[in-house]
Amino acid sequence: MMDHRLRLEERGSTDAVSANGGGAALAWHSDSLVSMLPAPLPGGRGVIFLSCRPGCPVPQLWVLDLKRNSARMLLRGGTPGAFVATGHLVYTTDQGGLFAVPFDPDRLVVTGAPIPLGEQLAVNSGLQLFRVSRSGTLVMVVGGSNAAGRSFDLVWVDRRGQQTPVDPSWQFKLTALANNHGWALSPDGSRVAIGLSTGAGDDIWVKPLPKGPPIG
Numbered sequence: 221m222m223d224h225r226l227r228l229e230e231r232g233s234t235d236a237v238s239a240n241g242g243g244a245a246l247a248w249h250s251d252s253l254v255s256m257l258p259a260p261l262p263g264g265r266g267v268i269f270l271s272c273r274p275g276c277p278v279p280q281l282w283v284l285d286l287k288r289n290s291a292r293m294l295l296r297g298g299t300p301g302a303f304v305a306t307g308h309l310v311y312t313t314d315q316g317g318l319f320a321v322p323f324d325p326d327r328l329v330v331t332g333a334p335i336p337l338g339e340q341l342a343v344n345s346g347l348q349l350f351r352v353s354r355s356g357t358l359v360m361v362v363g364g365s366n367a368a369g370r371s372f373d374l375v376w377v378d379r380r381g382q383q384t385p386v387d388p389s390w391q392f393k394l395t396a397l398a399n400n401h402g403w404a405l406s407p408d409g410s411r412v413a414i415g416l417s418t419g420a421g422d423d424i425w426v427k428p429l430p431k432g433p434p435i436g
């Protein structure tokens with residue numbers, strides 16, 4: 221089981237922080253690439269993430285080998301990915317396509333050709349929005365325009381599609397450049413870690429649920 225938390229810095233640095241807290245240790249660094257949106261692989265062997273040159277003219281899906289502290293490109297033109305129990309990486313392209321490609325999480329290599337799953341996903345600062353549950357259910361945002369600079373509310377959605385505001389008094393803006401973009405709910409549902417754009421720039425904040433201001 222992975223006993224570290226990862227943090228991607230703006231200029232291609234990836235730090236590992238113990239789950240018990242403490243200082244950050246450098247796991248990988250690049251002087252020429254920007255790295256963002258990490259997603260851990262099962263067993264704690266590696267992490268997939270988006271990497272590209274500043275401005276992201278051509279996004280690339282990379283994998284970080286935590287045993288060797290080395291990283292390499294998996295797919296050119298691929299954006300943030302998620303590993304699913306079928307043995308596939310699900311990822312999107314900057315044109316809004318959705319694909320699954322066979323992937324070996326032990327050897328950290330692609331083992332087959334991409335399979336198209338859908339298209340016309342929403343584009344958010346050049347990235348697409350989707351999540352895959354542990355049971356394999358895919359939730360995705362289709363169509364729509366760039367979300368940068370817009371204000372949002374966080375809501376609970378039940379299995380019938382009924383929405384309930386998490387905190388009606390709270391609105392937020394997502395990170396502008398997709399660094400530390402996205403959100404993650406704590407196992408007990410009492411907190412959410414989320415990438416926010418504020419007057420001080422883009423950063424990760426922790427919001428108590430349901431009430432209370434985000435903590436930077």
